[in-house]
Amino acid sequence: MLAQPVTDSLGTRCILVVDGEIEIRFSLAQHLRSAGFTVFEAYSSDEALALLGAMPFDAVIADFQTPGAMNGLALADLIRSTYPHILTVIVSGVDLSHELERTETAFFQKPYEGAAVVDLVIKKLVAP
């Protein structure tokens, strides 16, 4: 079930979803769009870097095993150091919570509820 739109102002918040699995990427992106966010999608870390260099984002949600020159963790590290204002979230089929516990990057283990990711993004971006 899609999350309900919470506020029209979320449309000004821009989220990048990075995942090599098109169905998972599209599904999460649709959850975020239904909540009111503007969402862009990247198949790989290379595509993500191209989009990050082209437009401003408020949050990046990346799969750990995303295709490309770097995996999701390396991409999140790079984003935190280059764009520290961007919220980073990693999703993965394996538990990476230990690796991420000393960072500002949030973590969701697959299979996750899209609504839970939406709730976290709203909490962090709209009501920090």
Added chain:
Amino acid sequence: MTVEINQRSDDTRIILILDDDAIARSAVAAYLRECGYTVIEAASENDARTMLDSPKYDIDIVICATSDVSSEDRFGFSRWLREHHSHVRLLMAATIEKTAKLAADVCEEGPHLRKPYDHQNLVAWIKRLRA
């Protein structure tokens, strides 16, 4: 976690855009979403096939960007689409200008029946993003 978009309202149509250029694909997809379409973004023929073959997604139109590098794969994909999903309308474009014009034409027959902005502005936006 899947979104059941096949349980859609009658006026929601689904477009799949196949383009390995992330910036152009994202910009055209954003434009078409403003026209009221649900847009699926595919970076490869394999991804496009996955979504077209899935019973969850009732795709109406495929916009396929071709380039010198990708043209052989794209024409193979178009043959596959005609053989396996003959009801799906296929639109092919070799340049971003032509892709933007196709998107604008599709927009005018879409749910909102009007363009959010001129397709030349879409081309200009893509060029700015690439700069």
